[in-house]
Amino acid sequence: LVHGGGKLATELANRLDISQQMHEGRRITDADTLYVVTMVYAGWINKNIVAQLQARGVSGVGLCGADAALIPAVRRPVKTIDYGFVGDVLHDRINTNYLLQLLSAGQAPVIAPISADATGQLLNINADTIAQSLAIALAATGEAVQLIYSFDRAGVLRDVEQPDSLISSIDPATYELLKAEGAIHSGMIPKLDNAFAAVRQGVKKVVLGRAEQLPELLAGKAGTAIVG
Amino acid sequence: LVHGGGKLATELANRLDISQQMHEGRRITDADTLYVVTMVYAGWINKNIVAQLQARGVSGVGLCGADAALIPAVRRPVKTIDYGFVGDVLHDRINTNYLLQLLSAGQAPVIAPISADATGQLLNINADTIAQSLAIALAATGEAVQLIYSFDRAGVLRDVEQPDSLISSIDPATYELLKAEGAIHSGMIPKLDNAFAAVRQGVKKVVLGRAEQLPELLAGKAGTAIVG
Numbered sequence: 016l017v018h019g020g021g022k023l024a025t026e027l028a029n030r031l032d033i034s035q036q037m038h039e040g041r042r043i044t045d046a047d048t049l050y051v052v053t054m055v056y057a058g059w060i061n062k063n064i065v066a067q068l069q070a071r072g073v074s075g076v077g078l079c080g081a082d083a084a085l086i087p088a089v090r091r092p093v094k095t096i097d098y099g100f101v102g103d104v105l106h107d108r109i110n111t112n113y114l115l116q117l118l119s120a121g122q123a124p125v126i127a128p129i130s131a132d133a134t135g136q137l138l139n140i141n142a143d144t145i146a147q148s149l150a151i152a153l154a155a156t157g158e159a160v161q162l163i164y165s166f167d168r169a170g171v172l173r174d175v176e177q178p179d180s181l182i183s184s185i186d187p188a189t190y191e192l193l194k195a196e197g198a199i200h201s202g203m204i205p206k207l208d209n210a211f212a213a214v215r216q217g218v219k220k221v222v223l224g225r226a227e228q229l230p231e232l233l234a235g236k237a238g239t240a241i242v243g
Numbered sequence: 244l245v246h247g248g249g250k251l252a253t254e255l256a257n258r259l260d261i262s263q264q265m266h267e268g269r270r271i272t273d274a275d276t277l278y279v280v281t282m283v284y285a286g287w288i289n290k291n292i293v294a295q296l297q298a299r300g301v302s303g304v305g306l307c308g309a310d311a312a313l314i315p316a317v318r319r320p321v322k323t324i325d326y327g328f329v330g331d332v333l334h335d336r337i338n339t340n341y342l343l344q345l346l347s348a349g350q351a352p353v354i355a356p357i358s359a360d361a362t363g364q365l366l367n368i369n370a371d372t373i374a375q376s377l378a379i380a381l382a383a384t385g386e387a388v389q390l391i392y393s394f395d396r397a398g399v400l401r402d403v404e405q406p407d408s409l410i411s412s413i414d415p416a417t418y419e420l421l422k423a424e425g426a427i428h429s430g431m432i433p434k435l436d437n438a439f440a441a442v443r444q445g446v447k448k449v450v451l452g453r454a455e456q457l458p459e460l461l462a463g464k465a466g467t468a469i470v471g
Binding site for chain 1: 286
């Protein structure tokens with residue numbers, strides 16, 4: 016379970032008078048913002064999710080990418096934009112052994128989108144990217160991996176205003192068409208790019224939909240399936 | 244490794260205009276304070292320690308008491324003082340198996356002093372108490388446990404103003420005498436009560452001293468040893 020927490024992070028940043036800058040849906044992470052997101056994601060949200068899981072009979076372990084060197088990262092190189100303390104995942108160094116050990120011990124890994132580089136510098140990483148990276152790394156070990164992106168919509172909609180315009184499956188050609196039409200835009204683009212990359216790299220099933228419909232999403236009865 | 248973070252928590256609470264009340268060195272934890280301490284302890288401090296350990300070649304996993312149901316707790320009953328969201332450890336339900344698994348896998352557990360009750364309510368617990376509870380629970384499994392309380396002094400001092408007045412070992416009779424003289428007071432009393440309780444309950448060695456002198460503390464060449 017990989018979670019984010021952008022709304023709560025923005026709220027805390029506002030209370031602390033730390034101004035937030037976004038670039039194409041990604042948070043520019045200066046030192047003050049790193050402090051905020053680490054506290055909100057790896058502290059408040061992560062531990063509340065774990066405690067709520069335990070209360071529901073599911074044992075979980077709350078982690079960030081630094082724990083057990085789960086998701087080694089490097090600070091993103093500055094090209095046109097300096098994202099600050101934002102990390103890029105070192106895909107071939109993901110500690111899948113540790114994840115598989117947790118899963119086989121019956122512990123649900125609950126992962127906050129924070130990691131660190133080799134110097135111990137904490138870094139902020141997009142949660143969708145972490146979910147995709149972990150799914151691809153687990154698929155490479157031979158596991159049949161399902162990746163469910165859950166958010167506050169029923170899936171990819173042809174018209175955001177029309178909840179009944181759900182697209183039940185989408186292939187790359189349809190995706191390009193809907194982007195060209197403007198039906199898919201802004202925050203959905205990095206999410207879908209991530210989803211298509213996962214399918215291309217061996218993840219068995221990728222679905223987007225509402226968190227509340229998780230059983231239906233897993234059963235293929237809700238959401239938008241990504242077709243490679 | 245059990246850590247606290249009281250100074251940073253107080254600093255963040257001040258920035259957020261959340262007033263802090265202490266009672267006999269213990270923080271009264273209302274809902275706003277719980278938010279602050281969870282973020283600071285389990286988020287910022289915990290993940291920075293883990294990242295710094297990884298950078299030094301020590302693999303660690305950052306946890307709170309809710310993770311893997313490591314330290315089940317109950318909210319402290321209200322007697323004369325309502326401590327708010329403060330937990331009491333359920334000593335006989337500590338998940339020592341999980342701790343021993345981590346240690347045998349070469350992972351250092353890094354533990355923030357936050358846990359949860361059976362309803363998923365997060366709770367704030369004194370870090371010294373958690374350290375003592377874990378040491379006693381590990382000792383009961385047959386391990387030869389050393390408990391090192393590290394802080395910003397060389398150990399128990401006969402005169403706080405005189406760094407060379409270190410008491411190299413202390414027994415219960417000397418402790419009572421020094422309390423009566425007023426040489427030991429305030430924050431040192433719960434710390435030493437914890438330390439003596441650990442020795443009485445099977446912890447092999449308990450030492451107090453400076454974090455910077457950890458090798459000397461382990462070797463018995465620095466700090467104050469607690470004698471049962």
